Amino acid sequence: MSKSSSQVSNVNFQESRTSGQAKSVKEDSSTTPDFIYGGPFIKVDKDAKFLDTATPFNMPLQGTFKKSFAYYSLIERLPIILTKVIDYLSREGSKIKSTHNATNEDIRNLIQYITKLKNDLVTNKKYDLLTVDTPEAKRWNQWIGNAQSPYYFTNLWVFSECYVYRRLREGCELIKSLNKFDPFDEQKDKSFTNSLEPMCMVADKLFTMLPLSDKDKRKQDFITLIKLCLWANKCDLSLSLGEEVNLNAEGGSASATIVNPLQMIVDLKDMVLVDESAKICDTICTKAENMNKAIEAHPEEPQEVKSEEAQEPPPPEQIPCPAKMTLPQVTTFDIICDNAGYELFTDLCLAHFLIAQGIVGRVRFHLKSIPWFVSDVTPRDFRYVIKSCADAKFNKKIPPEPKADAAEGEAESEPTIINSENLNRLGHEWGNFVEDGVFVIMCDDFWTSPHVYKDMKKYDPELYRKLQFAVALLFKGDLNYRKLLNEMNCVPTAGFEPSLQGFTPAPVIALRTVKADTICGLPDGKWEELNQIDDKWMETGNYGVIQFCDKADPLPGGDEFTKL
Known part of the structure; x- marks a missing residue:
């Protein structure tokens, strides 16, 4: 379907889903007050053609494919999220x-602003x-003006x-008293509060x-923490439409029973479709060691300077790569964060x-400014x-499990x-x-832009250069994964590196539980096998990938560090 097909209306559809499950609905049900929830509803008379199919391979993810997760998200998931904000207000x-x-007005x-948006x-x-x-708003308006099809369903899903x-944020910005709401x-x-029990387990x-350990133990612990970070990504309030999400050993997104996250790693071993965690550990440890040697050999490098772009980070506000630098001052690992709460807690554990x-000597956390x-x-x-x-x-005291074969008089377990x-x-x-600058917060506007990552050099070359100084970049979650794969429905067996389409400022790690219908790097036949089991498997968060590209663009400067 041509991207230039622009007008829509009466978004007619035969299939919609609630909580990820298919249901039958009458034609044109998206135009009823029951669907719109918080009217008034403005009906559109123009028509547009939608394809009653999933997104074809090598096509952009967008809402024109009625059996895609993009369509479901735009027609049902996002409106429900906006409705819940209205209800909350x-x-x-x-x-x-x-x-x-604030005032009643x-x-x-x-509420009126959000209702119209919905x-x-x-x-x-x-x-x-x-x-x-x-x-930043003026830049957004330029991007909207340059869009081939500036409509919710016919533009890229990630843009919409x-x-x-961004519009939800503008609604708050336009009301002075709610500017920080x-x-x-x-x-x-x-x-966060409902995750205290697993956090205590992980903290122990x-x-x-x-404590400093030998190479083998260090690698095993590194792998364990990577997998804790992976499965923590299940706790996504966007996927669950804002409902509470607990950890569940059976792989579901919610459960009344919270289990030991360390046991989850064992229980969900077969749900990791691509696992390059061992390669990640080996490569990062070797590269970091070489970086440390290069930094020690170049004490003449200039000191770091304060960033002018980071927004609201706590002091000290630091940025380790002004244009004149060819080396970081400290070996640095970057985490491009996803969810708050328990997932951020596991990210902090890995960083520690x-x-x-x-x-490494520093970890930079890339956060959203809004x-x-x-x-x-x-x-x-x-x-x-x-x-x-x-x-x-x-x-909490957990009583021991009773032993069915316990001998008479045998002491009970503690x-x-x-x-x-x-x-x-x-x-x-x-x-x-944080106070000492070992953990650094960064909030570049690019992370809340609609752009995929292969276009970072074009839209934010300064951020791209900052990332080049990291020993590796850890991208968390599904939105980051979609942007890494450029919002394309890749052929599932396509390699991770070619799918990045040149986005290699530093080695890239992707940890993601699968919540959208795009993926790469699968073994031959795996995608077909999973579709036979459940044709909605890519929307559940029950499966995960740990993927790695060790390629990195060289830094300007020409010294030996650029070849590490």
């Missing part, structure tokens, strides 16, 4: 007014331009999704990994391990998680005690790491 208006010194104006989305209107007067969240912070905070384990083992995709990490969330770890109070003592210690140490 209505239900908790008094609390929001008190916290932000402020709340009503924001109606425009489901009826596939043309994008409205942003009206806030900032350089990012546009919706995050409609998702309560959900993110609750998600992490303290056995921090890399520091404690002397593999509320994004419900649960993505903002600077406020980053500080909240660290402080909440330091202040957590948790204590109960297992899970408490927050080690979690508190981690929170305090991480707070010190």
Whole structure:
């Protein structure tokens, strides 16, 4: 279908899904008040052709393919998320007014703004331009103006999704009292609180990994932490439409039973479709060692300078690569974060391990500067998680399992005690790491732009250069994965490196539980096999990939460091 097909309307469809499951709905049900939830609904009379098929291979992900996850997200998932924000504003208006010194009119104006945004989305209107007067908003308007088809369903899915969240932010920006309002912070905070038990378990384990260890143990612990970070990515409030998500050994996205995350690694071993964790460990340790030697051999390199672009990071605000530098001052590992709460906690655990083992001297966390995709990490969330770890109070006694074959008079096993003592210690140490510049927060605008990563050189060459100074880049989650694969439905057996289409500022690691219908690097026949089991397997988050590209563009400068 041509991208220039622009107008839509009466988004007619035979298939829609709720909670990831197919259901039959009457034709034109997207135009009913029941679907729109928070009217008024504005019907469009123009027609557009949609294809009743999944996204073909090597085609962009967009809402014109009615059996794609992109279509489902635009027609149902995103409208529900916006509806829940409207409900939250209505239900908790008094609390929001008190916290932000807002008025009833402020709340009503924001509700009206979001309602129109939702109606425009489901009826596939043309994008409205942003009206806030900032350089970043002006750039957005240029991108909208340059879009081949500036409509929700016929443009790239990632552009439309990012546009919706950027517009949601604009709704707050236009109301002075709500300029700092995050409609998702309560959900993110609750998600953290409900994950205290597994965090305490992981904290206890992490303290056995921090003392300097031999090469074999270091590698095994590194792999364990990578897999903890992978399965923590299941806790995605965007996928669950803002509902609480708990860890579940059976692979579901929600459960009343929280299990030991370390046991999950064992239980879900066969659900990791691509596992390059051993290669990641070997390559990063070797590269970091070589980087450290190169840095020690070049003490004349200039000092770091303060960034002018990072937004709201806590002090000290540092950026390790002004244009005149050809070496970082410290060997650095970068994490491009996804979800707050438990997932960020596991990212911090991995970062702490890399520091404690002397593999790197600094970890840079790339966060979102504004509320994004419900649960993505903002600077406020980053500080909240660290402080909440330091202040957590948790204590639970788990009785031993009864032994069916226990001999008479045999002493019972001791109960297992899970408490927050080690979690508190981690929170305090991480707070010190932030203060000392060992953990660095960065919030470049590119992460909340609609652009895929192969275009970073074009739209943000300065950020691309910053990334070149890292020993490796760890990209977390599904949105990052889609942008790495350039929002294309790749042939599933295509290699990870060619799928990046030249985005190699530094070695790239992708950890992702599969929540959208694009993937690469699978063995022959695996995609077909999984489709026979469940044709919606790519939307559940039950499967994961750990993928790695060790290629890296050389830094300018011509010294031996550029060849590492």
